[in-house]
Amino acid sequence: MLLQDQISWKDLDSDWLDFMKSISVDTIHLETRGSVNVEGHELNISEGKVPTELFEQAREKVEAKGLKLNNIFFSCPKEIPLGLDGADEQIEIWCRLLESLGQAGIPALGWNYKPMGNFRTESATGRGGAKYSTFDYDVYMKDRKKMHTPEIS
Structure with missing residues (x-):
């Protein structure tokens, strides 16, 4: 390995x-x-x-x-x-x-x-103050920005 x-x-x-x-x-x-x-x-x-x-x-x-x-x-x-x-x-x-x-x-x-890049929301703080890569769908949809026109599907 x-x-x-x-x-x-x-x-x-x-x-x-x-x-x-x-x-x-x-x-x-x-x-x-x-x-x-x-x-x-x-x-x-x-x-x-x-x-x-x-x-x-x-x-x-x-x-x-x-x-x-x-x-x-x-x-x-x-x-x-x-x-x-x-x-x-x-x-x-x-x-x-x-x-x-x-x-x-x-x-x-x-x-x-x-x-469209990576989908992330504000990082959660973990053990020792480490920041975790985080995604919260509800938060994302509330603050979602339109990235491309025409829209990508």
């Missing part, structure tokens, strides 16, 4: 990889949320940049700690699942992303095509 955990792109140069190794994690899932779709960010693939060298450097950093970079997570550009203008261009960029990850020696891409 292998243990996998995730870290964010911004934590690659922190002590998190050492910590993961110390608790017997084998493989890393590299999270890029908070990086993609940020204008000018080195990982904003929506701008057409597909940084193979950065992926290689990330893999090398993880491997230098005795771990394996198993996958990188990217959110799918909203133009693709919503069929918006620019979807064909974003599909081409997405294909280049897949090629780039392969060239960098990263075997998998974690992704989601969730045009």
Whole structure:
């Protein structure tokens, strides 16, 4: 059995990889949320940049700690699942992303095509003050915002 955990792109140069190794994690899932779709960010693939060298450097950093970079997570550009203008261009960029990850020696891409995002309501507080990912349907329906026109079904 292998243990996998995730870290964010911004934590690659922190002590998190050492910590993961110390608790017997084998493989890393590299999270890029908070990086993609940020204008000018080195990982904003929506701008057409597909940084193979950065992926290689990330893999090398993880491997230098005795771990394996198993996958990188990217959110799918909203133009693709919503069929918006620019979807064909974003599909081409997405294909280049897949090629780039392969060239960098990263075997998998974690992704989601969730045009409406995650459904959450205010986080519940748990043991030790930890915040839990929470969804309360009644609260959600009371404060629901219309996200897309035409409506997605």
